[in-house]
Amino acid sequence: DAGVIQSPRHEVTEMGQEVTLRCKPISGHNSLFWYRQTMMRGLELLIYFNNNVPIDDSGMPEDRFSAKMPNASFSTLKIQPSEPRDSAVYFCASSRGGDEQFFGPGTRLTVL
Amino acid sequence: DQQVKQNSPSLSVQEGRISILNCDYTNSMFDYFLWYKKYPAEGPTFLISISSIKDKNEDGRFTVFLNKSAKHLSLHIVPSQPGDSAVYFCAASAHQGAQKLVFGQGTRLTINP
Numbered sequence: 001d002a003g004v005i006q007s008p009r010h011e012v013t014e015m016g017q018e019v020t021l022r023c024k025p026i027s028g029h030n031s032l033f034w035y036r037q038t039m040m041r042g043l044e045l046l047i048y049f050n051n052n053v054p055i056d057d058s059g060m061p062e063d064r065f066s067a068k069m070p071n072a073s074f075s076t077l078k079i080q081p082s083e084p085r086d087s088a089v090y091f092c093a094s095s096r097g098g099d100e101q102f103f104g105p106g107t108r109l110t111v112l
Numbered sequence: 113d114q115q116v117k118q119n120s121p122s123l124s125v126q127e128g129r130i131s132i133l134n135c136d137y138t139n140s141m142f143d144y145f146l147w148y149k150k151y152p153a154e155g156p157t158f159l160i161s162i163s164s165i166k167d168k169n170e171d172g173r174f175t176v177f178l179n180k181s182a183k184h185l186s187l188h189i190v191p192s193q194p195g196d197s198a199v200y201f202c203a204a205s206a207h208q209g210a211q212k213l214v215f216g217q218g219t220r221l222t223i224n225p
Binding site for chain 1: 116118153155156211212215
């Protein structure tokens with residue numbers, strides 16, 4: 001059974017460019033989470049969805065960040081325009097309600 | 113302001129000995145605590161949890177201790193094995209089943225043969 005799938009696994013881009021990260025949650029899971037990992041702050045929750053509806057986006061750092069979940073099997077996290085301080089590993093996780101969260105392998109983003 | 117803090121970025125322990133990873137929190141509303149383990153190039157995976165009604169929870173070689181008055185929890189691994197080398201994240205939430213988890217910065221544990 002496939003776990004959470006994220007693409008791309010690595011992304012290198014230049015400052016000012018648009019970046020789109022993709023996530024396919026585990027089938028049957030109705031909650032989806034986007035996290036960012038940095039050395040200084042560890043894992044931070046950016047936003048989470050229940051049944052495709054955004055519930056809490058208080059962790060989204062700025063208006064440059066946006067997330068969508070058009071259907072139960074797909075979500076995107078977009079950064080436009082990207083900045084060097086956005087460089088981090090971005091994780092997507094999914095769960096069945098309040099049960100255990102299963103994380104994807106992450107996308108390592110480098111903004112030059 | 114970091115509500116969950118892991119003040120040791122790294123820890124090195126000899127194989128067979130006990131590993132103790134520490135975590136402090138500031139928000140007294142936190143009622144449920146979790147530890148996640150992360151290998152390189154993989155996402156974190158759930159390891160063990162504890163509710164505030166307990167002060168200890170054990171699962172095989174892993175034990176989590178909670179001191180609510182001190183707002184402190186620790187993860188003990190005994191005996192430590194080379195496969196335990198990973199980054200360990202402490203997380204907290206308002207209650208069991210709460211979806212919003214607040215994570216610490218992580219501690220990199222290295223088990224030396």
